[in-house]
Amino acid sequence: MPTDFSPPPSFSIPTERLHISYIQPGNPDHTSFFMHVWNLEEIKRFIGKRDLDTLEKVDVFIKNQVQAEYNRAGYGRFLVSLKPHPQASLAESKHIGLVSLILREPPNGYPHPDIGYAFVPEHWGKGYATEAAIALINYARREFGVTGVFGRRVLEKIGLEFRGELTLRAFDGIQSAVYALPGMNPDLSVYGIEG
Template sequence: MSATGDTLVLRTQRLELHFFTDSDRDAALMLAVLNDPDFIHHVRDSGVRELEQARAAARTGPMAFRQANGLGLCRVTETATGRDLGQLGIVTREGLPAPDLGYGFLPAARGQGYAVEAGRAVVDYARDTLKLPRLLAIVSPTNAPSLAVLGKLGFRFETMTRLPGGEKDLQLLTLALNKDT
């Protein structure tokens, strides 16, 4: 993973992860993910409905996370086709005691192992480069596909939680990144 401007961050066998920018491409992906019915149902309805709103959401979300602490969501792209698949990365959230793995993939990209592949690369980076002791993840208890992805990455249930200002109870999962945690 490298943080050289807004270029490639991580590469896997099939994927490239790039930090979000305020480009039209990244705003369009943000808009598509935030308006996916499954994302709205399981995560939240952000109310973002236009490209400029999505661009602003990228600035105040993934780009702000990166500026504040070097972490953030990345655009996940299929290397062979250049097709944007979704977003995945490490974020910090109010109400959580450690950084967490967040993601959202477009419907056409689900069920093909992309989330697990990108997730493994980011987990390895968090452990080996960032030296984080653990990562968290939050997920709706009814989101079976997301729970399966997190299980394949090694996350384990810790407790139920609700984020500040949140309306839903969520499962809080944890992944120890070194043997001391």
């Protein structure tokens, strides 16, 4: 597992229309965008209130939580930026959302990460979440050997299969639709997810 993981600020996972990049601790642009997305009413409906309502709180969260995710697994939460044209660099692109692949720690974690995303509403319905999620999963499989991924509210079109409404201890025991990569054990209890 990586420790003190510090990718270069210019690193990105490029797709046809997007750049997926690590959130840089201490980068004011990243901090303000992260705060903006997590405080949108449309996003809070899905993730709840997270008490990340000041730049200072978000900066601490990125330095402590987001960086810890990178140190633990090499992946975690990422910025998604829209290219103004197909050959655009990361610096030329505009932040439009976040995509995450988070390997949660015990006792509430599972042996595989879960995928999620949050985009500013004006960019909903354009396929960006699907494009970003597929690219991030492929990157994590290739670079970090990820063999399984869980998802909540994730569309089957990114390649995950619906496994039913299950209780998720990583999300305070709520019942939620669960999706998993094809090939993972049909009995999700082996991963700690109960029916």
